[in-house]
Structures are given as C-alpha cells and as structure tokens.
Amino acid sequence: MVSVSVIMPVYNDESHLEKSINSFINQTLDNKELICVNDGSTDNSLEILKKFAKRYDFIKFFSQENQGSGKARNLGIDEADGEYISFLDADDFFIDNDALKRLYEVADKNYANMVSGNIKLVDSENNYHHFKDMDYYYEDSKIKPEEYGIPWAFYKSIYKKDFLMDNEIYFPDLIRGQDPVFLAEVLSKIDAVYTVNVDVYAYYYIDGADKCNTFEKRHAHIEHFKYIFDYFSNPKFKKVKEAFKYKLFIFIDMMGLEGAEDTLNSIRDVFSDNPSLVKECENFYYGKFFDNRDLLEKFDLISNPKISVIIPVYNASPFLEEAFESVLSQNFEDIELVCVNDGSKDNSLEILNDFANRDSRVKVIDQENGGCGAARNRALDDAVGDYIYFFDPDDYILPRTFEKLFKNATRNWSDLVMFKIARFKDEGPINYSNPGFAFENVFKNVNFNSFAFDYHEVKPFVMNRSFAPWTKLYKKEFLDKYDDFRFPTGIAYDDAPFHIQSMLRASRISYIPEFFYHYRFNPKGIINTSSNGMDIFIICDIVESFLKDNGFYFEFIEEFNLFKITQIFNYLISTDSEEYFQMAKKVFSKIHLGHKNLVSNTLRKKIDWVLESESFEQYKNREYQSDIKRLKAENKKLTKKNNNLKKQNQKLKKEKVKVKKLNKSIVSSNSWKLTKPLRDFANYFRR
DSSP, X not given: OOSEEEEEEESSOTTTHHHHHXXXXXXXXXXXXXXXXXXXXXXXXXXXXHHHHHHOXXXXXXXXXXXXXXXXXXXXXXXXXXXXXXXXXXXXXXXXXXXXXXXXXXXXXXXXXXXXEEEEEEOTTOOEEEOTTOOOOOSOXXXXXXXXXXXXOGGGEEEEHHHHHHTTOOOOSOSSSHHHHHHHHHHHHOSOEEEEEEEEEEEEOOOHHHHOOSXXXXXXXXXXXXXXXXXXXXXXXXXXXXXXXXXXXXXXXXXXXXXXXXXXHHHHHHTTTOHHHHHHHHHHHHHHTTTOHHHHHXXXXXXXXXXXXXXXXXXXXXXXXXXXXXXXXXXXXXXXEEEEEESOSSSHHHHHHHHHHHOTTEEEEXXXXXXXXXHHHHHHHHOOSSEEEEOOTTOXXXXXXXXXXXXXXXXXXXXXXXXXXXXXXXXXXXXXXOOSOOXXXXXXXXXXXXXXXXGGGGTHHHHSSOOOXXXXXXXXXXXHTOTTOSOOOSSSOTHHHHHHHHHHHOSOEEEEEEEEEEEEOOOTTSSOOOOOTTHHHHHHHHHHHHHHHTTOTTTSHHHHHHHHHHHHHHHHHHHTOHHHHHHHHHHHHTOOOOSSOOSOHHHHHHHHHHHHOSSHHHHHHHHHHHHHHHHHHHHHHHHHHHHHHHHHHHHHHHHHHHHHHHHHHHHTSHHHHHTHHHHHHHHHHHO
C-alpha cells in the first residue's frame, strides 16, 4: 500500500519543475507516489512530466484542460492510492529529505487525520525566511485545531485520505483563495493536529496584489473569506476567525484605489447576508479614503452620521461656545451632536437651539432634570451614528480627534477605542501627568494603529482606573447588543458601572496614545446629579451584581475589593457623615483582602482604623493624628535638608571670599600689569 501520495498541479512551470520533482524523489519515505496533474500547460511542462514518469514507476501524470489548481488537486485526490495525501506545487520543493517519512511515522503511530511540520519562504536566491503569522514547531506534539492559527500553508501537512473522503473535503471552485478554504474545512472537522519538528516545505512567494488584478480574482478572494468564516463558526475558533478577519482588511488595503470599487462591490455581494460585516468594511473604506469626498459619495459611504456625539447639559452656558466649537470644527464632518438639556436653569437651552439653527448636525432634546445618566440614556435612544462618543459641555477636544479615533476603530474593528486625557483649570497650564490610560507601558513596541486586545491583558484598568465615558469611542452595534447597556439613573458616579461593563464585554479594544480630551477641573453646576456620597454604595452593589450575573465575580474578586475600598475612601471625609462611616465599616468588615496584595499597606492601615473606630469622629481623629505625624516627619526631613543647604551655603561663601582674595592678588601683581598690552591687543581683534 502507498503510504503518502503527493499531488502536484502543473501549469507552465518548466523552469522549476525538475527541481520540485527531484525534491520528492529524494524523500527517504518508502512506498510514496507523486501524482502530477498537467492543467493545460502550453510550455514544455508536459514533456518533463512524461520523462520523469517513464523513468520512475511511482510518478504518474494526468492531463486536463486548464481549470485551475483547485480542480487539478481534486483530480489528484481521487486518483491517489496513498493512505495519506500531501501537496506540492510545481515551483516549490521539499526541504528536508526525511520530511515525509517523519510526518508519516507520527501519523501512523497516532492514527492521525492531520500531521503538520514547518514551512519556510524562499526567494529567488534560495534564501529562507520565516513564514509570517505561522507557528513553528520545535518539538513533536499535539495541538487543538483552533490552535493551528490562520488556515494558511496547507502544504506543510499530510492528511488521511479516508478522512477527506468521509467528509467530502475537496478544494472549492475558486480561482483565488481555495487553499485556505480546504485547510479551514479540515480544521473544522478534526479533533487534533499532530506536529513534528521538521522543515517540510519551501514556498516561493509572489505578492498577493499581483494575483488579484481583475474583478473575477478579487471577487473570488472575497468569497474565500466567506467560506472560512462559515467553517470557523464554532465559538472555539473565535480568535482565529478574528485574526483572519483582519486579513480581510489587509486585503482591502492592499487593493488600493485601483481595486477599491471591485473589492467593495464584491464584499457587498458576497456578504449580503452579513450587513454588520459589510458596514465594518464600508467604514474601513470611509477611513481609508477619508480625504476623497467624491470617492466616498461615489461608493455611497456618506449615508448616515458615522459618529453620534452625546452631550448632557445642565447649566453649562459659560462653556458651551468653546466646547461646541471644538466639536463642530473637527475635520471629520459626518457627525451628529445629540444634546440633552437636563432641566437647565440658565440659558443653556437657548444656546443649544441657536447651535441647532446654525448647524443641522446639532439635535436638541429638552427634558426635566434627571441627572447625567438619564440624559445620556435618552441620547443613546436617539443616536443613529455607527459609533458613539460621550462629551461633557465644559471640556474640549483637540482637532482631528474624531478622524484618528474613527480610523483606528475601523482598522481594528474595535468595540472600544481608548485614549489619554489632559486636565486644566481656567487660565492655568495643561496637566498631562494623569492620563487615565497609558497602555504603551503595558504593550511594548506595538503599533497601535493595527493592534487590539481585551480585558485579560489589562485587568488592572477594568475597575481601578479612569471611568469617564469620554475617554472612549464606542461602537454602537456593540452597545446595542445588550439590553442593559445603559447608565444607572438618579445616582452619582454612574460612569463606573458603564466603564466596567464596557471593558469586560468588549471583544476588541484598541488604543491611541494621544491626549485628545481636555478636562476642566470641577466647574460648578454643569451636570446636576442630585447626588450624595451614599450613592457610592449603590454603585458598588450594581457592579457586584453585574460581576456575579455575568460570571466575572470570582475572576475579579480582589480587583473588586480594591474598587470598593478605593471608592468608599474617596468620599469618606468629604461626605462628613456618621451614616456613611458606619456603612463603610460594615462593608469593610466583610472584605477578605486575598493574596494578590493589590491593597497597599497605607489602605490596609486605614481600613483597620475604620474597623477599630466606634464613630466617625474617632476615625477622623486617627486621620488627624496620622496627618500630624506625617507632617512632623516631613517637616523633620525638610528641616534636615534646609540645614544641609545652610551648611553648603556657608561653605560657598567661604570659597567666594578666597576667590576674591586670589583675584585681587593676581590683578595687583607685576606680571598682570606687564601683560596688559597683550590682552588689549587680543581684545581688539576679537571685536
């Protein structure tokens, strides 16, 4: 019985064919066969095949009219006698002479349906290069099919023929992209991939842009994405599917302006049953050709606002002109401003209506005062943009903010795009020291234009960093996917639960390391929340319920404890309430701090003070005594530092006296007087 049948489609490959066939002949595996399918070659390829077939009885060839490599391989599969099937293109070659033998031995031992080795790219000078986006196997092992990664390089594996036949797995009738489709179907139907540490295959690479230079080829390439997304519908392939989806955007980018219309029309046709993906692709095109309004109109990409800017307003009249100017003057024109006047008592509503009369992009909703959360929820119900941005009416954003956020969101098809904030007081300097997020310190040497992550990689930022909604751009489809994705109403600090839900639910988060948002410190009466400090306990309960209901509680129990402790202490002194203190004491008594050491020693000491104090006054006295002790220690350090500076000053004064005496003795010396004409002469020429 034949152990491995190697199938080779051949079309006008006379320059590489002999080298390729010889690499098969040199394989040390016994009981092998090479099945060559001449796909209508018009050069000397057929004569070369006849020569090899006459010389070696394990080489067979078949001929067909030109129908493409996929159909040629399918013919080879049907004609193969081997227990396992492998593939070799006529311009490629096997690297290691023991490659097929090593693969077959592992396959035979484990009754495997698929065994895979390593592949390398080779250039015209036979230099080897690493195959991008492909794992290399450095030991013989066994992996899950979803761990294989992107379904590329099917050549480096062997496949059990009975498995292919039982599942009717063949190459699809596509002129482009049939290889990954074949492999994706295999991966979707097997339980494991056995891996072998051997360099199997050398692949000559040609730029994909050259291969997709007609409408038919571009359409076929888009079709192959559809096949693969369907085969990877099982949730276990989620990460692989997302990685391959990114390759779709790379392909769109690679087609450039020349192939844009063909590619977009193909996407709209092939994915007509997936409007969400079509919308993502259209938005990618919008970002790519952002500066070409004529092209955007031709492609029908300006049909609705791309970003809905939600602005809750309460008594904000002193700041509205500056804030709105920063938004409406953005070079990103396709926006809408959904402004909710939350029962303002000043002339904010009048100013909003004036903006609406001047700019059709401004929508005004007037409602009785219900707080910031209620105002934002009301605007969310009316917003029609593909993305949502929350903005407070006393702040401002920098030019090009929306352009950069939108491009990043669409390139990474992100649920959230996060960025930095700067802070300022009127007529004061801009403070960049507290950016809220600085993911460049988490992800080193990363191009954030093409990079996404989820909460697993940034756990400390989920519950214990900036909660403000205006630090993020949200995909509206992401928010709409959940019935409960709204701000709590009637209480303060409503942005904390919304932030935590966003971070935990987002499949893809991206980031731009720029300070887009400028936040004004503590203006009075901008948004009326009718709040008091006790609301923070309600917020903690809301977050806890969400964590438990959605299966995050035990994963985040220590981070959640730190969240409760930090938030409660934030308002303990300012609330100045015995009721608040007793509630804090009750909460702290039930907290187990765990083993992660997330809570600092300072916070632990303050928790002990709360638990040991009978009343708020007693606790404040402890804080007061601690402050006195701390200030005394700081004063002692400063005094010591001051004394050292005094000593240094005295020393410098003594040195200054010595230098003056020395200078005086030099000036009065005879040598100084004698050399004066020379110095005058030198100074004359310096002038």
